[in-house]
Amino acid sequence: MTELTNLQYLTGFGNQHSSESRSGALPIGRNSPQRAPHGLYAELLSGSAFTAPRADNQRTWLYRCRPSVVVGGYQPLPHAFWKSGAAEGEGAPPDPLRWGPTPLASDGDFIDGLRTYAVNGEAGVGGMGALAYVVTRPMQRRALVNADAEMLIVPQQGRLLVTTELGRLEVAPGSIALLPRGMAFKVDPLDQGPARGYVCENHGAGLRLPELGPIGSNGLANARDFEAPTAWHEQEAGAYEIVKRYGGQLWRATQGHSPFNVVAWHGNLVPYRYDTARFMTINTVSFDHPDPSIFTVLTSPSDTPGWANVDFVIFPPRWMVAEDTFRPPWYHRNVMSEFMGLVLGQYDAKPEGFKPGGASLHNSYVPHGPDAEAFDKASAAELKPHKLDATLAFMFETRWPLKPTRWALDEAPLERNYADCWRDLKDASKA
Template identity: 75%
Template sequence: MTDLNYLAGFGNQHQSEAVAGSLPIGRNSPQKVTHGLYAELLSGSAFTAPRNENLRSWLYRRQPSVVVGGFQPLAHAFLRSGAREGQVSPPDPLRWAPIAMPAEPTDFIDGLRTMAVNGDPDAQMGIATHLYVANQSMERRAFINADGEMLIVPQQGVLTITTELGLLEVAPGEIALLPRGMAFKIGVDGPARGYICENYGAAFRLPELGPIGSNGLANARDFLAPVAAFEAAPGAYEIVKKYGGSLWRAQQQHSPFNVVAWHGNLTPYKYDTKHFMTIGSISFDHPDPSIFTVLTSPSDTAGWANCDFVIFPPRWMVAEDSFRPPWYHRNVMSEYMGLVLGQYDAKPEGFKPGGSSLHNAYVPHGPDTEAFSKASNVELAPHKLDNTLAFMFETRWRLLPTEFALQGGALEANYAACWDGLTDNFDR
């Protein structure tokens, strides 16, 4: 593999080659590809999708993906897919403490822990939210998710992600987006923990800006794709594939990371959330959280997303005569929330980095008693909310917690008590 280098721009038509002259010029699939390579197309959309929505990349590789052994089932104690594998739960707010690091050697695949599910990967709708914990790198082991793309949000530990198109190094505060159907493996430099949104629906894209105009939120140029790199070391690989909600395994006698050159717009990306241009009120009132949307996966109903990825990064709070934390609300969307670092302003004590919460559609939630009291009485001078990063996976469908989420030991039994101090203060 080569050193880490990147190509800028979300959705751009990129091209890269690890060996000069490996990319065909003027044609995608010539009769004889240079350097004895094989041409292979990876599609992320139907061939006849509108041109501006068509996702695909041409890969020029030492051996094609068809050279792989037969697949056998692979059991996994904690990985779940689709609403059919969720558990019935009451319409209560749910919150989890950070899960502990494993004592035994655990790589990214073995460290997956599904927290909540909806939809159906075969129907190409909905999402699953996972946690991961890992203390061991995937060496001669690769993962292919044929069910959905994976949005990875590291909370602890730097990830080195090897993909078919090259390498990404992703630290806490950054995110990685890995296309559906593309092989990858993850290396760690110590104990690692984070969050994953597995998206079964339409591919994530940048949201429309509407009245905001041509600038703001996440800029396409700040998303970085890898340059071509291939693994030269010989030897067998275990290929783990998620397919139809289940895991399968096969052995092949060569590395899947053997792409010498590629071009197209179906690529993995990394994005540093420090580049997000936050937008907020400079007069009064509290804008809707949709202004913090980084990526969106639309559904068949305009405005009701299959999934929105929303962040709450450091920002200035300057509105006058306004309640600055989120107000109390009951939303049509379901919200799975995580905290990467620092404090979340609406839950200053109980919500910990590495923890998560779930507020499903029409489940009331909002600031705890402490946050409400402080925000109601503080002097409204300009204030910098700093050293924090929270996020939401927001979806139009109800999220069902898994058996692990309800019985794995991290569920907080008294979460709702954080609102007990909100007494009736009505005064005629």
């Protein structure tokens, strides 16, 4: 197993960071000197157009043993379960959908273990994909480059070691990893037994911290709690398979050296990890259940203010104190589409039916809300302060309807009788 005791991190979302794993490898006063220190190659990775406003401009300078151009020709790599864009989804009725936990029986690495639940938009242009992963073995001499999208990894079971061009991150359930578009990485399990979790493949604007508005300068996710890796480069020689996600398809090539050969770097286009336990939850202290937008960790904005390409929202442990209020989420039909997953514990609107490792999809204007059991319990509960504890649910919320894939409809553990959870809600006109 990889030695992890020397992992160190830099802090601050969106900050200009710099790091080197060999003293003197980072040029001073020049981004691309005529001769980079130690004979390294200077290479720029851009996450935005060159002329983007300074506040929105994302790029990182890499100083590496060999540049990324040293790679063989690419050939198609079939993958039956990783889909991108609305064209690869299936037509489905406007029904609520729910799946049981993703089975742990599959055998493969992170790439092999990806399964797409639902998609919208178009790869590389906009929209998102909601995926599950099951990992049983390391990627070894294999790396992934997603040129279509950034990837948000939400572990549900088992710790992961995420190796990137800029360094390594250890990510456990309760934490997330955000990997920039176009950056090579690999994901390896750290614990015995399969690792399982979720992925948001974001084809739109890069995820960022939401504006706080009337909340003020503090609250929700704090920039300083996001951790970026320090420089680390692989010194073991040997060939690597490079798998690239490009144009909604997978391609593979072989190169004779590791892509993780960056000795020094500086910039603000970096991978992050974030511990959701550091999220400053804001909730009502008077009455009514507030909109779930107050639980937004990261947002990918669209060209319409407030109507996000995708929001990443969490429902962590929190106190419930509202008076004269139905405390679980109300019944609603939302303009946004909601893909949910459960990392641990129970979700208060579905105390028994929604299981860790499972998922649900409530598309735009599909009615949903607490099941009959949750409604009856919350309607009769004594409204004293109560803490929802040992729980963590999340939501990928998106402006476009999500189209489930053939795997999600035919092979995943789809609960065909999900809608029955509302069957016992009483007719108030007969009360």
